[in-house]
Amino acid sequence: MRKKKILAVDDEPNILMSIKFILEMEGYEVHIARDGDEALEVAERVLPDLILLDINMPRKDGYEVCRILQERKDLSETKVIMLTAKGQTLEKKKGLEVGADDYVTKPFSAEDLLEKIRTMIEP
Numbered sequence: 001m002r003k004k005k006i007l008a009v010d011d012e013p014n015i016l017m018s019i020k021f022i023l024e025m026e027g028y029e030v031h032i033a034r035d036g037d038e039a040l041e042v043a044e045r046v047l048p049d050l051i052l053l054d055i056n057m058p059r060k061d062g063y064e065v066c067r068i069l070q071e072r073k074d075l076s077e078t079k080v081i082m083l084t085a086k087g088q089t090l091e092k093k094k095g096l097e098v099g100a101d102d103y104v105t106k107p108f109s110a111e112d113l114l115e116k117i118r119t120m121i122e123p
Helices: 013-025 036-046 062-071 089-097 110-121
Strands: 005-009 029-033 050-053 079-084 102-105
Touching (some): 005 036, 013 029, 013 110, 036 050, 050 110, 079 089, 089 102, 102 110
Parallel strands (some): 050 079
């Protein structure tokens, strides 16, 4: 059985390192991107099972990336969890409206995040 692929997108190197470490310990194949444009390039190349997507990023924000993913046939089924410091109800609503499957507010618990991921992509 192939490893599930996860793309983690965040412009904060420390957050990316933590997420990569946590997910690799769980046996996932982890790819990273530091901005919206890089996220789209990596997503097209690796076709991840799930994308953890920060909202506030340079070049393209998470909302725009999510919208573009929804328009691409090869990526429109990819699960997306918005991972952001923006916890207001309005922000969450906007994230879900552009196509995110779930929304996790920073700071987050590794166990809660892993539980959401497992629920979404494990058989």
